[in-house]
Each structure stands twice: as C-alpha cells, then as structure tokens.
Amino acid sequence: MATILRPALVLFGSLTVVCGVLYPAAVTGIGRAVFARQVDGSLIEAGGKTVGSSLIGQPFSAPRYFWSRPSATTPMADNAAGSGASNLGPTNPALLDAVKDRVAALRRADPANRAPIPVDLVTASASGVDPEISLAAADYQVARVAAARKVPEAQVRALVARHRQEPVLGFLGEPRVNVLALNLALDGKAQ
Template identity: 65%
Template sequence: MKLLRPLLVVFGGLTLITGLAYPLLTTGAAQALFPFQANGSLIERDGKIVGSRLIGQNFSGPQYFWGRPSATGPMPYNAGGSSGSNLGPTNPAQLDAVKANVARIRAAHPAQSGPVPVDLVTASASGLDPEISAAAAFYQLERVAAARKMEPAALRKLVESRVIGETFGLLGEPRVNVLELNLALDQAATA
C-alpha cells in the first residue's frame, strides 16, 4: 500500500500531461500556426471540398494528368487504407504490375519513345502520393493537349507554372501536385 499511492500519483500526473495537456497544446499550436495544414490541406472550389493537397486521387481520363498508381486496399486511392503493396522489387507480382503499367502508359502515349518515368508505373510507399515528377508531367503533355484540343506550348507553360522546386533547394526533385495541376487545367479551360 505504501508503494501504491506514489505509483497512482505518478500515473495520474503523467496521464494528465501526456493524455490531455500535451495533445491540447500541440493541437492549439498547430491550429494557430498552421491552420491549413492542421485541417488536412483541403482544397475547395465553388464552396465544395474537391480533395486534399496531401492525398493522391484517381484521374484516369485522357484530358487529365495521371498520378502515381495506388497500392491501397481494398480499392485504389483509399485514404483510409494507406499502405504500400509490401512487394519487393524482384517479386513476380510486383514485376507483372510494373510491366502492365508500362504497357498502359505506352499505349496512352504512342508518340513517346523515351523511357517511361518510374513514378508513372510504380506506387509510392503510402500508395497515395499526390505528386509526380516534372518529367512525368511533361511525358503526358501531348496526350492531355490533344484530348483538350490545346496548343502543347500553352499547356507546357501551365505545367511549368505548377512545378514545385526541390525542398530547401536541394532535397528531392522538381515535382507537380497532380490535383492542383488538373484543377488549374479545368480552370484554364473555362476561362
């Protein structure tokens, strides 16, 4: 009984600190300093939420830029089931999926003779990557321009305006947020 009272006091104190005070403090700080990010980086158009800047979506029509394939289950681009496939690079199922994706991309872009950008044929670790490399966006440029009956040069300028540089000027590679690019493309079509 002598040891039980201090243990209960420590347990109660740590529960209040780590279970109540710390979450309230971090939530309050996030809401005060980064409200857009703390609330899911949601993108609205005409008063409707159309997606999150942080979660990839399925764009499959020829008039849109396509993102990375999704490996989430039980359906693709399921934000509630974020996960990769857990298949290694030499796993036959993984190799078959990549081959199928390469064939699909090549069929959709017959004018392209160069290598298919790897991010158009492989899923990310989360299965929900919202961005593709700038090279992957430029690879799709002619298909989207033809489907939209746009001049490729005008579409190239739009894509270039949406390219995000390396993080801190040195990490990663230039990339494009697919949802934001497609929304800008739709907006340009109605303007």
C-alpha cells in the first residue's frame, strides 16, 4: 500500500503546486505586464470615480441617453455575477412577447421614428451584459437623444462616429459603440 500511496501523494502535491500556485501566478504576472488595464477590469472613470467597466453593460432608460441591449441576467439587469442568456429559443412565446414589448417601448419613446428597429435593441446577448451596440442601434437612437438634449442630430452623430470601434483585427465582429463611453461623452465626462 505504501508503494502506491507515496507516489500518488507526491504527484498530487506536485500538481497542486504547479497547477494551483505556479501556473496562476505566471498567468497573472504576464497579464499584469502585458494587459494591465484588462486585468484590472477595464474600468472607466469619470470625475475621479469609477463609473463602470467597458466590458459590462449598464442599463440606461432616460431618453437623453443611448440605451443598451436588453439584459437577461437576474435578479437585476446587467448583473455580471449572474451573466448568462435567457436560453429562450426563437419560437418561444415568452421571447416573442418580450421582443414585442421592447419594440413597443422603443416606439413609445420615439413615436416619430419609423425606421426598422435593429435586432440588438430588442434581444439580449449570450452573456446578458453586452456593453456595446451596433452602429445601426446607435443610429436608430440619435434623433431621440438629440431631441431630449436639444442639440443638433449632426452633433450626436459625430459623437457616435468618434466612439466607433472597429472589428477586432479588422475582421472579427462588427463595428460597434460602447454605450457607457458614449453616454459619458454626451455628458461631457469622457475619460
């Protein structure tokens, strides 16, 4: 029994040190050296205070702000601790009802806007905490935001253009806008 137990305990101890201490320490050290901002949570500050992360969406509902994608997290919207999708399929009546309600809310918020509503304004992302919207979703909201702030639409469009993020490596994903960064810029509190 000792001939079996001793090597097993040595292997267990060795793997614990390598996989549980050395590897995490090395990965954390490399991350801090190469990707310090990301390792610290990609935090966004305004007025000397941390107001959020560029990686986690925040709910906005006032007409003067761009609105994020709907969130499927519980017990509250954009809860990073409860990240996850709703798991409702495209033909599920609950999802269809939720989309209809979101479409109606967008139409009520901007009755003059008869443009097609971009899908990312009425459906949650897989994580439920997506911090970005498509350029189409931003464009859809420009008139409402400009009217609520009493500024020309061209000024708001220019701000959206300045906050446009290109696809990763030029081809992964779509052009997009970070909603928190854009709303902070609207308030004049950009980082």
